[in-house]
Amino acid sequence: MRTSVKAMDGDTKMASRSGRASRSGKVVASRDARRPTLSTAIGIGLLAIAFTGAMAVFGAIEQRLAAFANEATAADGKAESWIPLFNGKDLEGWTPKIRGYALGDNFGDTFRVENGVLKVAYDKYDKFNDRFGHLFYKSPYSKYRLRVEYRFTGEQVPGGPGWAVRNSGVMVHGEDPKRMSRDQDFPASIEVQLLGGSGSGTRTTANLCTPGTNVVMNGELVTRHCTNSKSKTYHGDQWVTAEIEVLGGETIRHLVDGQVVLEYQQPQLDDREQHARELIEANGGKLLTGGTISLQSESHPVEFRKVEILPLK
Secondary structure (H helix, E strand, C coil): CHHHHHHHHHHHHHHHHHEEECCCCCEEECHHHHCCCHHHHHHHHHHHHHHHHHHHHHHHHHHHHHHHHHHHHHHHHHHCCCEECCCCCCCCCEEEEECCCCCCCCHHHCEEEECCEEEECCCCCCCCCCCCEEEEECCCECEEEEEEEEEECCCCCCCCCHHHCCEEEEEEEECCHHHCCCCCCCCCCEEEEEECCCCCCCCCCCEEECCCEEEEECCEEECCCEECCCCCCCCCCCCEEEEEEEECCCEEEEEECCEEEEEEEEEEECCCCHHHHHHHHHHCCCECCCEEEEEEECCCCEEEEEEEEEECC
8 A cells, every 4th residue: 555655645746847737636637738839940940941942943943844855855856856758648759560571571560659658569570480579769878767667468569489488678779770780680889688577487587688688787797698686576468667877887776666676887888799899999998888778579469558768868
């Protein structure tokens, strides 16, 4: 009991210090206890100031990011002035050259426009008979980005080589078709090879092939005819967007759906080939700094719904 009395006395003393005891024995806080201390008020004020400052900083950052995004959008809009090379109506500006025929002879109506699409078709062929063809654009270019949307359709014409199934291409830095012989199958050029999948397995697109040419990769001259890209495989008749960034005689990049899949430098004529040696003499050197653009016909039907260019300085 003494312990309880001492405990009660102690509680009463504590209550008298911090407040006053009610008749019921409950401790009622004094006005001083309920009043915030000076240090607490200062702390709250400092927190408010810090919070306000942080919000101001975040607001300024948000405004700057928005302004930067607007500037970037405006810059992109100004830079992205793509020029259509294919008008969606006819072959104006384009000239065919098919092996075994004169420049301008569009044998079998191979290259045609139907329903706003540029088609490479073989329904008027009995057999392919190595009649490789190219549709040349009228103007040569040096520094630019070229973008095409393409897809493979139908079946290969009888007589087409096995490697040409779902196979076409875009030629850049090509020779003038007027210099090609009647029976020449491919122009000396850099080919961005377009391939379609067979329904299973892997088959990359936007590869590199080099008829009459070579390139440099990782500082070494590459003389093999074809080099695969790192693209995924596109099966079926889906539309695919391929882009080629050409920087004169410096760098060429292949992109598929906006992703770089292959890059190399110093496109040049191959002095091991007689026709290339003739072009080297005519051009005054090996390095290719510009040339023609053409679309291939290699025995499998293919369609292009967009062919456009963005000249670069």
